[in-house]
Amino acid sequence: MADVRIGVLGATGPAGSGLAARLAANGFDVVIGSRSKYRAMEVRDQLVERWADHRLVIDASDNVGASDADVVVIATPWDAATSTALQVADHLKGKVVISMCNALARVGPEFQPLVPPRGSVAANIQAAVPKSRVAAAFHHVPAKELGDISEPVESDVLVCSDYRSATEVAAEIVAALPALRPLDAGQLSNAAPIEAFAAVLLQLNIRYKTRAAVKFTGI
Numbered sequence: 001m002a003d004v005r006i007g008v009l010g011a012t013g014p015a016g017s018g019l020a021a022r023l024a025a026n027g028f029d030v031v032i033g034s035r036s037k038y039r040a041m042e043v044r045d046q047l048v049e050r051w052a053d054h055r056l057v058i059d060a061s062d063n064v065g066a067s068d069a070d071v072v073v074i075a076t077p078w079d080a081a082t083s084t085a086l087q088v089a090d091h092l093k094g095k096v097v098i099s100m101c102n103a104l105a106r107v108g109p110e111f112q113p114l115v116p117p118r119g120s121v122a123a124n125i126q127a128a129v130p131k132s133r134v135a136a137a138f139h140h141v142p143a144k145e146l147g148d149i150s151e152p153v154e155s156d157v158l159v160c161s162d163y164r165s166a167t168e169v170a171a172e173i174v175a176a177l178p179a180l181r182p183l184d185a186g187q188l189s190n191a192a193p194i195e196a197f198a199a200v201l202l203q204l205n206i207r208y209k210t211r212a213a214v215k216f217t218g219i
Ligand SMILES: NC(=O)c1ccc[n+]([C@@H]2O[C@H](COP(=O)([O-])OP(=O)(O)OC[C@H]3O[C@@H](n4cnc5c(N)ncnc54)[C@H](OP(=O)(O)O)[C@@H]3O)[C@@H](O)[C@H]2O)c1
Pocket: 009, 010, 011, 012, 013, 014, 015, 016, 033, 034, 035, 036, 039, 040, 074, 075, 076, 077, 078, 079, 080, 084, 100, 101, 102, 103, 138, 139, 140, 141, 142, 143, 144
């Protein structure tokens, strides 16, 4: 797994850059993707500088270049995820594409789950790039903790896909990151409740002034 090259689209944001840093810290060959290769280079340089003692090896590119990786993660805002996938659809053909996007809206003091076309961001991406195998994962791992590679981030990660091979690839990536446990959550139809649950987590964070993660018992 460790020699797998993973491109992260929208990796200039907290979620994508946090995941990119953690993947690189655990031996993956990572490419930071952005609409602007210069923004990607800036974020890459910031990560390398922040974690100088970890000697991270991370490439930077525009989203097209990042889509040339073996596995591609989409880490854009939910309403940009499908258009971003469509823009690089040719590069995603035959590949596993992981969506970590949650469709949420902040309305006053609360977060509300939205219902995107086809029920979830992941299902909408799958419909847009039918020659790729989409898996949903990483929705509930807080970006800040993900990006603090000096500590393991303890959480279960629900993975779902309509393709067993995509679930397996995503789960192997999750399992390679210390203290994260992948759980096979079934078909891509379950991406809808998984994404929506992020609104509950954010609400808990506000209520309890923390950053909660998900842990299941009994498995
Ligand atoms: N924050 C968390 O704790 C967390 C945890 C798990 C999952 N998630 C999910 O991960 C995703 C990313 O979260 P985030 O907080 O990192 O988001 P973000 O900062 O709002 O956006 C991430 C990146 O997406 C790109 N982007 C923004 N608008 C775009 C557009 N219209 N078209 C294409 N690209 C666009 C931008 O990169 P460029 O301008 O460089 O292209 C931006 O830096 C979200 O869907 C979120 O629900 C977040």
